[in-house]
Amino acid sequence: MELEAVRKYLEKGGGEDDKNASIINGLPLRFFESFTMQGLRVDLIEPGRLICSFKVPQRLLNAGNFLHGGATATLVDLVGSAVIYTVGPPITGVSVEINVSYLDAAYVDEEIEIEARTLRVGKVIGVVSVEFRKKKTGKIIAQGRHTKYLPVASKM
Amino acid sequence: MELEAVRKYLEKGGGEDDKNASIINGLPLRFFESFTMQGLRVDLIEPGRLICSFKVPQRLLNAGNFLHGGATATLVDLVGSAVIYTVGPPITGVSVEINVSYLDAAYVDEEIEIEARTLRVGKVIGVVSVEFRKKKTGKIIAQGRHTKYLPVASKM
Numbered sequence: 001m002e003l004e005a006v007r008k009y010l011e012k013g014g015g016e017d018d019k020n021a022s023i024i025n026g027l028p029l030r031f032f033e034s035f036t037m038q039g040l041r042v043d044l045i046e047p048g049r050l051i052c053s054f055k056v057p058q059r060l061l062n063a064g065n066f067l068h069g070g071a072t073a074t075l076v077d078l079v080g081s082a083v084i085y086t087v088g089p090p091i092t093g094v095s096v097e098i099n100v101s102y103l104d105a106a107y108v109d110e111e112i113e114i115e116a117r118t119l120r121v122g123k124v125i126g127v128v129s130v131e132f133r134k135k136k137t138g139k140i141i142a143q144g145r146h147t148k149y150l151p152v153a154s155k156m
Numbered sequence: 157m158e159l160e161a162v163r164k165y166l167e168k169g170g171g172e173d174d175k176n177a178s179i180i181n182g183l184p185l186r187f188f189e190s191f192t193m194q195g196l197r198v199d200l201i202e203p204g205r206l207i208c209s210f211k212v213p214q215r216l217l218n219a220g221n222f223l224h225g226g227a228t229a230t231l232v233d234l235v236g237s238a239v240i241y242t243v244g245p246p247i248t249g250v251s252v253e254i255n256v257s258y259l260d261a262a263y264v265d266e267e268i269e270i271e272a273r274t275l276r277v278g279k280v281i282g283v284v285s286v287e288f289r290k291k292k293t294g295k296i297i298a299q300g301r302h303t304k305y306l307p308v309a310s311k312m
Contacts, residue, residue, distance in 0.1 A: 001241040007198045010208060010238050012190075020190045024215065027179070027191075031215040032224045034168075034176045035183075035191065042163045052166065059180065059187045068188045069251040070230025077226045082166050085157040095225040099255035 036060065036074045040114075048118040050083045053135065056110045066105035067112075067141075072132060073100050075114060076144030080128040083116035084148060093126065093150040100144040104134070111135040119145075126150055192216065192230045196270075204274040206239045209291065212266045222261035223268075223297075228288065229256050231270060232300030236284040239272035240304060249282070249306040256300040260290070267291040275301075282306055 027035075044051040054075075062068040076098055084093075106112050113135050119127040126148045132141040183191075200207040210231075218224040232254055240249075262268050269291050275283040282304045288297040 001244070003201045003203075003242060006206075006238050006241045007201055009241070010193065010196050010198050010206075010235065020184065020187070021194060023183070024191055024194045027215045028176065029214045030217045030219065030221075031176070032192075032227055033218065035180055036188075036226065037166065038177060038180045040166050042166050045159045045163055047159075050162075050166075058185045059183045061186045062189065063186065064250070065186075068230070068233075069254060070192065070226070070233045071188055073229035073233070073254055073256075074224070074226025077224075077229070079166065082162050085162045085165070086159060088157070094220070094261075095256075095258045097255070097257050098225060098229055099253070100229075101253050102251045105250075 032074075033078065036071055037078055043113075045086060047087050048083065048121075050079060050086060050116045052079060052114040054112050054114060056106050056108050056112060058108055061108055064105070066107050069100070069102055072102070072142050073098060073144065075132070076100055076130045076146050079114050079116045080130045080144070080146035081148065083118055083128050084121055084126045084150075087118055087121045089121070089126070089150050091151070093148045095146065096125075096149050097147040098144065100142055102142050104139055104141045106132070106134065106141050112141060121150075124150060188230075189234065192227055193234055199269075201242060203243050204239065206235060206242060206272045208235060208270045210268050210270060212262050212264050212268060214264055217264060220261070222263050225256070225258055228258065228298050229254060229300065231288070232256055232286045232302055235270050235272045236286045236300070236302035237304065239274055239284050240277055240282045240306075243274055243277045245277070245282070245306050247307070249304045251302065252281075252305050253303040254300065256298055258298050260295055260297045262288070262290065262297050268297060277306075280306055
């Protein structure tokens with residue numbers, strides 16, 4: 001690809017029209033979280049374990065028309081943080097490390113299941129695993145791991 | 157934290173008002189990319205290397221009022237994909253693995269620099285590194301790595 005085309009791709013925000021710019025500039029403070037999570041439903045919640053349902057929305061698609069890898073990583077962050085909440089700490093702290101393996105695509109309106117489990121929530125460090133599956137077949141879409149530093153528990 | 161509070165946090169999309177829901181439902185198809193990238197500027201572009209500037213916008217903040225970890229991961233995906241474009245393949249393929257280490261916070265209106273480098277772009281696999289730094293001090297905010305499968309080059 002030509003360098004100028006790459007520059008245009010990045011500076012135009014994914015090659016969309018400028019009309020998006022005016023929408024974006026009018027959006028509320030900290031919109032990113034609610035923008036990504038909107039539509040998430042909690043099916044099971046217990047200490048250390050969380051199962052959510054999510055119907056892949058149009059707004060979170062990538063250019064290939066399946067769930068954007070960045071949105072998946074954001075859900076690892078958000079649902080992974082929430083499962084740490086279920087075992088106690090009032091503040092989940094700050095992310096240290098997130099990784100995601102992408103195994104399959106999730107298309108628009110597809111029902112997916114997101115399961116988060118705490119692997120360890122100690123005094124200073126919380127580690128969780130987050131798995132994305134197709135609801136119909138159980139096939140794994142992505143698997144992530146999220147490590148957080150927990151400043152409250154460590155009396156910082 | 158009580159389980160009901162965690163459920164409410166997840167289902168309310170980060171605890172924001174329902175007013176966000178009506179905004180979100182009206183957003184265009186594939187809004188996620190332009191929403192995240194809007195405002196990115198390319199300072200240097202050459203084959204295999206890309207340096208961008210980005211002023212942390214209000215919309216991408218987390219509850220702690222610094223750049224959301226999910227937004228950082230999304231930028232690893234997007235800028236990391238773009239740097240693969242600079243060395244040839246017309247399609248960047250699909251993400252296989254993304255990881256991010258979070259090292260420092262970037263606050264609203266802070267100028268950050270995002271540098272992406274290709275580590276390898278072979279026939280089938282592309283691997284890139286993406287580093288986020290404070291523009292003023294050069295201090296590293298985050299470092300990510302992104303692995304992509306390149307179906308076009310592999311004649312799939």
